[in-house]
Amino acid sequence: MRRVYADANATTPLLPEVMEAMRPFWIDHFGNASSIHQDGQRAHSAVNQARETLADFFNCHAAEVVFNSGGTEGDNTALFGLLRPGDHFITTSIEHSAILEAAKRLASQGVETTFIEPHSSGWIDPTAIQLALRQETRLISVMLANNETGVLQPVEEIGKIALSASTFFHIDAVQGAGKVPLDVRRFGCHLLSISAHKMHGPKGVGAMFVRRGTPIESLLVGGSHERRRRAGTENVPGIVGLAKAVVLAMNSLGDGTIERLAALRDRLEAGILRISGTGVNGAWDGDKPVARVANTTNIWFDNLEGEALVIALDLKGVAVSGGSACHSGATEPSHVLMAMGLDKNRARASLRFSLLKTATDHDVDYILSVVPEAVEHLRAISPVVAGTRG
Numbered sequence: 001m002r003r004v005y006a007d008a009n010a011t012t013p014l015l016p017e018v019m020e021a022m023r024p025f026w027i028d029h030f031g032n033a034s035s036i037h038q039d040g041q042r043a044h045s046a047v048n049q050a051r052e053t054l055a056d057f058f059n060c061h062a063a064e065v066v067f068n069s070g071g072t073e074g075d076n077t078a079l080f081g082l083l084r085p086g087d088h089f090i091t092t093s094i095e096h097s098a099i100l101e102a103a104k105r106l107a108s109q110g111v112e113t114t115f116i117e118p119h120s121s122g123w124i125d126p127t128a129i130q131l132a133l134r135q136e137t138r139l140i141s142v143m144l145a146n147n148e149t150g151v152l153q154p155v156e157e158i159g160k161i162a163l164s165a166s167t168f169f170h171i172d173a174v175q176g177a178g179k180v181p182l183d184v185r186r187f188g189c190h191l192l193s194i195s196a197h198k199m200h201g202p203k204g205v206g207a208m209f210v211r212r213g214t215p216i217e218s219l220l221v222g223g224s225h226e227r228r229r230r231a232g233t234e235n236v237p238g239i240v241g242l243a244k245a246v247v248l249a250m251n252s253l254g255d256g257t258i259e260r261l262a263a264l265r266d267r268l269e270a271g272i273l274r275i276s277g278t279g280v281n282g283a284w285d286g287d288k289p290v291a292r293v294a295n296t297t298n299i300w301f302d303n304l305e306g307e308a309l310v311i312a313l314d315l316k317g318v319a320v321s322g323g324s325a326c327h328s329g330a331t332e333p334s335h336v337l338m339a340m341g342l343d344k345n346r347a348r349a350s351l352r353f354s355l356l357k358t359a360t361d362h363d364v365d366y367i368l369s370v371v372p373e374a375v376e377h378l379r380a381i382s383p384v385v386a387g388t389r390g
């Protein structure tokens with residue numbers, strides 16, 4: 001049976017070029033980048049070269065790039081590295097759990113957090129951030145693109161607010177990287193986190209921009225790797241893979257791939273919206289369209305269980321994500337969709353379709369050939385319709 005993977009915001013496969021770039025660094029060039037012999041220096045120069053690539057991607061100096069294990073570590077580093085008891089922190093209620101759970105832990109250590117709620121479109125109003133500022137506000141952290149809706153946040157405006165308030169600013173760019181151009185100078189941020197596996201690189205590796213002079217304490221201590229900002233022997237194959245994925249992402253940003261992807265997403269969205277009792281989460285703010293990354297659409301389906309639809313589509317060969325997450329064994333509706341004001345049923349009955357940048361017209365045709373029938377079938381047997389479920 002045909003399989004179409006439409007869950008790119010969860011993770012992406014390595015592109016073959018990434019795999020090829022990494023290959024020599026597992027066995028032939030296996031050296032420790034800290035060793036002074038030739039084997040070590042080969043690894044060291046590969047890491048340096050990758051650092052230059054990342055600096056290009058972020059628009060920063062190579063010395064401002066720190067390699068790490070991915071988005072969770074970057075997010076955690078920003079918060080634990082800067083916030084101390086008595087500090088005030090501003091973030092949003094629609095961040096990834098890597099931010100929200102870190103803020104929760106910091107609350108018990110005397111850091112107070114203000115969570116800015118989004119508009120019903122999923123967009124964060126910079127004015128709300130301005131209004132939340134206090135004398136003690138030390139850090140603002142806002143994501144570039146939301147993982148569930150794809151909505152792009154006004155990071156440039158928030159950067160200006162942070163500048164005028166002399167507050168540090170971190171951007172979780174995990175879902176934006178490779179989908180929109182990054183420019184840390186234009187964004188006005190001090191810190192920015194990305195993760196390789198969301199952009200066709202390997203899992204368990206990422207990078208952070210740390211603006212020169214930002215007094216961030218490292219999360220891990222040990223050796224003097226990464227200018228003492230992240231201890232631990234460098235994951236050389238992973239770093240090389242990340243850099244290759246970044247080169248390919250920069251090409252995609254300029255060669256029409258993103259526009260092609262947006263057109264595919266729009267066709268997919270329009271096709272699904274032809275089914276009655278459906279709508280898009282996060283596409284409109286009043287009568288204004290909100291900017292979204294090109295590959296994502298989040299759609300609600302009335303009168304069915306989202307999880308049942310995820311399973312039904314999986315059985316037909318289509319991989320997507322639902323609007324609920326499993327927390328401690330219980331299925332909870334997505335905190336992002338709830339923050340946007342959806343009721344529990346609608347949040348649960350929402351699906352995220354996130355296309356790979358390699359998606360084709362045939363992929364979209366296939367998804368559109370299976371979704372209406374699956375929806376119709378589930379609605380016919382749905383306990384939501386039958387009223388057995390509130």
Ligand SMILES: Cc1ncc(COP(=O)(O)O)c(C=O)c1O
Pocket residue numbers: 009010069070071072073075096098143145146147172174175195196204206
């Ligand atoms: C917005 C966002 N931030 C952070 C992360 C965590 O990244 P990683 O999987 O590299 O730890 C994710 C992953 O889903 C994400 O979507």
